[in-house]
Amino acid sequence: MRELWRRLGRRFHPQTAWHEEIHSHLTLRREWNRAQGLSPGEAHRAARRQFGPSLRTLEEIRAAHTRAWLDNLLGDTKNAMRGFRRSPVFFLIAISTLAIGVGASTAVFSVIDPLLFRSLPYPRDEQLVSVGYFGPIDTNEFNVVSSYLEWRRLQTPFQMLTSMRPASTCDLVAGGTPQQVACYGVEANFLRTFGITPDLGRDFAPQDDLPRAPTVILISHRLWQQVFGGDAQILGRTVTVNEEPVRIIGVLPQRFEMPQLGDWDVLLPERLDASLPHSVNSNSALRTFARLREGVSIADARDQMRPLFEAGLREDVPAALRVEVRLMVRSLRERQIHEVKLASWMLLGAALALLLIACANIANLLLARAAARRRELAVRAAIGAGRGRLIRQMLTESLLLGLAGCVGGCGLGWVFLGALVRLAPDGLVRLGLAAIQLRVLLFALGTSLAAALLFGILPALEQPRAESLIGWRAAAAAPMALRRCLVAAQVAISLVLLTGASLFLRSLWKLETQPLGFRPERLLTASFTLRRQRYQAVAARVAFFQQLETRLKTIPGGGSFALSDSIPPRGSMGRPYSNMRIAGHPPLAQKGGLVAFRWVTPGYFQALGIAMVTGRDFENAERAAGEPPLILSASLAHRMFGNENPIGQHIELDSDGRWSEVVGVAADAKNSGIDVIADPEYYRLRMNDGPGFGGTAVALFRTSLDEATLARWVRRELAAVDPGIPVKVERMEARVGRFTDRPRFLASLVAVFAAIGLVLAAVGVYGVLSLLVAQQSREIGVRMALGARPRDIAWRIQGYAGIWTGIGVAAGLILSSVLTRLVRGLLFDVSPADPSSLTSAAGVLAILAALAAWVPARRAARVDPVVALREE
Amino acid sequence: MEDPARRGDRPQGTLELLILKTLSRGANHGFGITLHIQTVSDGLLRVEEGSLYPALHRMEAQKLVKGDWRVTENGRRARFYSLTDTGKRRLAEAETNWALVAKGVQKVLRFA
Numbered sequence: 001m002r003e004l005w006r007r008l009g010r011r012f013h014p015q016t017a018w019h020e021e022i023h024s025h026l027t028l029r030r031e032w033n034r035a036q037g038l039s040p041g042e043a044h045r046a047a048r049r050q051f052g053p054s055l056r057t058l059e060e061i062r063a064a065h066t067r068a069w070l071d072n073l074l075g076d077t078k079n080a081m082r083g084f085r086r087s088p089v090f091f092l093i094a095i096s097t098l099a100i101g102v103g104a105s106t107a108v109f110s111v112i113d114p115l116l117f118r119s120l121p122y123p124r125d126e127q128l129v130s131v132g133y134f135g136p137i138d139t140n141e142f143n144v145v146s147s148y149l150e151w152r153r154l155q156t157p158f159q160m161l162t163s164m165r166p167a168s169t170c171d172l173v174a175g176g177t178p179q180q181v182a183c184y185g186v187e188a189n190f191l192r193t194f195g196i197t198p199d200l201g202r203d204f205a206p207q208d209d210l211p212r213a214p215t216v217i218l219i220s221h222r223l224w225q226q227v228f229g230g231d232a233q234i235l236g237r238t239v240t241v242n243e244e245p246v247r248i249i250g251v252l253p254q255r256f257e258m259p260q261l262g263d264w265d266v267l268l269p270e271r272l273d274a275s276l277p278h279s280v281n282s283n284s285a286l287r288t289f290a291r292l293r294e295g296v297s298i299a300d301a302r303d304q305m306r307p308l309f310e311a312g313l314r315e316d317v318p319a320a321l322r323v324e325v326r327l328m329v330r331s332l333r334e335r336q337i338h339e340v341k342l343a344s345w346m347l348l349g350a351a352l353a354l355l356l357i358a359c360a361n362i363a364n365l366l367l368a369r370a371a372a373r374r375r376e377l378a379v380r381a382a383i384g385a386g387r388g389r390l391i392r393q394m395l396t397e398s399l400l401l402g403l404a405g406c407v408g409g410c411g412l413g414w415v416f417l418g419a420l421v422r423l424a425p426d427g428l429v430r431l432g433l434a435a436i437q438l439r440v441l442l443f444a445l446g447t448s449l450a451a452a453l454l455f456g457i458l459p460a461l462e463q464p465r466a467e468s469l470i471g472w473r474a475a476a477a478a479p480m481a482l483r484r485c486l487v488a489a490q491v492a493i494s495l496v497l498l499t500g501a502s503l504f505l506r507s508l509w510k511l512e513t514q515p516l517g518f519r520p521e522r523l524l525t526a527s528f529t530l531r532r533q534r535y536q537a538v539a540a541r542v543a544f545f546q547q548l549e550t551r552l553k554t555i556p557g558g559g560s561f562a563l564s565d566s567i568p569p570r571g572s573m574g575r576p577y578s579n580m581r582i583a584g585h586p587p588l589a590q591k592g593g594l595v596a597f598r599w600v601t602p603g604y605f606q607a608l609g610i611a612m613v614t615g616r617d618f619e620n621a622e623r624a625a626g627e628p629p630l631i632l633s634a635s636l637a638h639r640m641f642g643n644e645n646p647i648g649q650h651i652e653l654d655s656d657g658r659w660s661e662v663v664g665v666a667a668d669a670k671n672s673g674i675d676v677i678a679d680p681e682y683y684r685l686r687m688n689d690g691p692g693f694g695g696t697a698v699a700l701f702r703t704s705l706d707e708a709t710l711a712r713w714v715r716r717e718l719a720a721v722d723p724g725i726p727v728k729v730e731r732m733e734a735r736v737g738r739f740t741d742r743p744r745f746l747a748s749l750v751a752v753f754a755a756i757g758l759v760l761a762a763v764g765v766y767g768v769l770s771l772l773v774a775q776q777s778r779e780i781g782v783r784m785a786l787g788a789r790p791r792d793i794a795w796r797i798q799g800y801a802g803i804w805t806g807i808g809v810a811a812g813l814i815l816s817s818v819l820t821r822l823v824r825g826l827l828f829d830v831s832p833a834d835p836s837s838l839t840s841a842a843g844v845l846a847i848l849a850a851l852a853a854w855v856p857a858r859r860a861a862r863v864d865p866v867v868a869l870r871e872e
Numbered sequence: 873m874e875d876p877a878r879r880g881d882r883p884q885g886t887l888e889l890l891i892l893k894t895l896s897r898g899a900n901h902g903f904g905i906t907l908h909i910q911t912v913s914d915g916l917l918r919v920e921e922g923s924l925y926p927a928l929h930r931m932e933a934q935k936l937v938k939g940d941w942r943v944t945e946n947g948r949r950a951r952f953y954s955l956t957d958t959g960k961r962r963l964a965e966a967e968t969n970w971a972l973v974a975k976g977v978q979k980v981l982r983f984a
Contacts (some may be wrong), residue, residue, distance in 0.1 A: 020951075021951045024903075024949055024951065025902050025950075
């Protein structure tokens with residue numbers, strides 16, 4: 001390798017030596033002319049005249065000898081390589097700066113590419129849409145069986161309309177051990193709508209989907225591999241799903257994903273039954289997807305579906321919800337990513353901002369280098385190298401830098417991506433597909449080359465001047481302004497990043513320190529679901545829970561214990577507020593959204609640490625018989641009763657003529673995620689005679705036991721009642737922590753970007769000021785000789801830094817106030833114009849810029865006038 | 873790839889001889905060589921800078937001369953060329969050749 005360098009160096013040495021030699025020749029000639037009695041100017045012109053034309057010819061001859069541009073390119077490349085070899089520090093700084101910028105944006109791009117850009121894994125994916133009712137109940141559109149059956153009969157805009165049931169968990173027995181797998185019921189035309197055919201076996205046929213047909217299933221590639229060992233003879237094999245024997249008829253391709261991106265193992269026929277009573281079908285939820293007819297747009301489809309939607313609304317949606325429900329038809333991609341779209345774009349923006357800062361740094365470095373090489377370029381121009389030739393030389397250099405940066409960037413991108421994937425919270429959409437692929441490499445190459453052109457073009461455009469041949473220091477002033485602008489721009493962009501980071505961090509801090517309404521510390525949860533056929537009977541469930549409750553209460557050290565059907569910070573899907581009635585009061589307002597509810601045992605509030613506002617907790621004695629009593633959340637009590645005392649009032653919850661007495665009011669606790677205000681909520685007592693015993697339960701323990709010990713106890717007690725019920729034990733803190741995973745991920749990513757951006761900006765400020773000091777050392781020397789104190793000089797340099805940082809900060813503040821408004825939706829309880837975030841970001845930046853300026857300023861203050869003046 | 877230093881290599885007898893001869897008096901830089909040839913020939917011979925430097929570099933590649941950067945009496949940096957041993961031999965050959973060629977040319981001229 002070194003031999004190669006040496007040989008390259010020797011081979012091309014004559015060419016540069018040539019330029020220097022010609023320069024030296026010109027000088028000697030000029031001096032000789034002076035000695036002959038010519039004036040300085042005349043001597044200079046004469047020297048150029050005597051030399052010029054023949055040199056131009058020389059360059060032309062050389063060009064004629066050279067085989068066209070390829071040779072030039074080769075020459076430029078080698079020239080550039082030699083240049084890099086001469087100043088390895090410059091080269092390293094430039095490449096690593098670029099690599100950081102490209103690496104960060106490449107990693108981010110590879111994460112969001114499958115979300116925003118890559119086509120979905122279905123043929124003609126642009127025709128696929130999700131369609132349904134959209135209301136406050138769910139963040140995604142849904143449908144009900146009764147409406148869907150009508151839509152399917154009468155719709156016009158779609159080639160195919162299909163449906164699936166919400167995810168469920170099934171018990172699968174294949175061979176010995178039962179296991180839980182993710183199941184979906186889908187319509188017979190489901191896969192055909194998406195253009196997917198099984199890898200093995202056949203798709204569902206219409207007769208499989210009839211209400212009483214023998215059950216057949218399709219399985220995922222993963223299940224096939226993991227449970228059946230990729231057995232090619234699997235078709236027709238019978239396994240047990242939810243205690244029913246079913247036949248496997250096909251295996252789906254590995255790349256198949258459910259349209260709502262859910263994990264899945266088994267597809268069952270959905271078996272819609274139009275003969276069921278309307279009240280059943282209108283309460284049975286579906287997700288509906290469709291493939292648009294050729295040439296029909298989403299807007300067209302929406303218009304055509306409108307009458308069906310209106311009709312369905314009247315038939316199937318409770319009056320209370322009608323005003324808040326609308327028709328939704330949107331592309332499948334939009335359906336999949338609407339929750340993460342804003343965050344994805346924001347991250348890409350942040351990464352590109354980082355890249356811009358890196359570019360500004362490199363442009364600055366190249367400009368500084370161009371200044372140092374001005375004489376070389378002027379000589380080349382003087383001996384006839386055309387302007388285009390020189391620009392090409394500069395561009396070759398920056399393109400080479402760009403390529404090197406691309407290679408480094410891909411490497412770093414790979415590392416960043418690894419870190420990103422490790423840090424990413426669960427359930428980040430399509431994270432599994434994020435990889436450095438060809439598209440991503442092309443992106444990296446594109447950004448690197450675009451960056452290279454961007455920062456290469458600036459120095460290249462500078463016109464070489466004839467003066468540079470003689471007194472090159474004089475001509476140094478012009479690009480300094482450009483460089484300062486670059487620094488100001490860097491400061492501005494990095495301020496935007498910094499503001500973003502501080503907004504996200506503040507938002508995260510607020511999210512994590514806000515009162516939840518309950519105390520998650522020292523709280524352990526154990527959740528499980530009864531799936532067996534025999535628990536279909538209420539009596540079996542009641543018996544199970546009574547036995548279990550007695551056992552769990554006696555766990556040594558179990559602390560306060562309670563049982564509930566769900567726990568904060570989530571809740572059950574709520575019921576319409578307007579369904580409720582208060583005895584002796586006028587009906588409630590028709591609007592009012594949903595009210596969450598839970599079935600709990602006495603001690604629930606104590607275990608969770610929810611304060612009672614008035615009234616009392618439930619009592620065990622009340623569980624024997626009668627209507628379950630009621631405890632309201634503070635916000636629900638206020639909404640229903642205002643300043644009236646709710647205790648002792650009677651409420652009808654479900655228009656069923658059953659009235660429950662309010663015995664207490666509990667403080668609000670988060671019940672629909674932690675980033676929104678708690679929905680109003682009521683609690684009912686789990687009675688001994690049945691009401692309230694669903695299949696799913698969570699046992700709560702406020703205890704000083706550790707997770708593992710408690711888990712062991714709970715499993716043992718559960719197994720004593722019914723072996724084979726899987727249970728999940730988790731700390732409440734971990735459970736709550738998951739709700740802040742995403743904001744934390746975003747905040748930390750933006751913070752890292754901002755920190756890198758800050759360092760790069762500081763390097764930029766430092767670099768420009770160092771150069772300024774180096775170039776002005778003579779002037780500084782003169783000033784000092786004339787009596788300026790070192791302190792004045794240092795302040796002068798700091799002043800320069802101050803002005804340009806100030807301009808950058810001002811521009812950055814304006815930019816931030818515009819850009820941060822775009823990410824309002826990602827912030828919790830923090831205004832995008834949050835003054836403390838803006839000022840702290842500006843402050844940090846100003847301090848860092850001052851620190852970066854400090855070193856050059858000190859250097860300026862130490863300039864020795866004698867040395868500085870003698871230097872020229 | 874063709875060696876750029878040897879590109880366009882063709883007999884450049886006269887200039888080469890003049891350079892070798894000039895350098896036989898001691899190391900000199902390009903401008904010095906121009907000046908020397910011009911002065912000694914009483915201004916009859918004017919060396920084109922455009923051919924001088926390519927010739928010098930070619931001769932350096934052929935190891936006839938050796939160049940290195942030095943400082944002139946006036947304190948300027950310049951590239952000084954000096955004869956190598958090969959160069960000295962080449963000068964002897966070239967001088968003999970030149971004498972023969974000159975004699976030959978003279979004869980032809982006189983005959984015509």
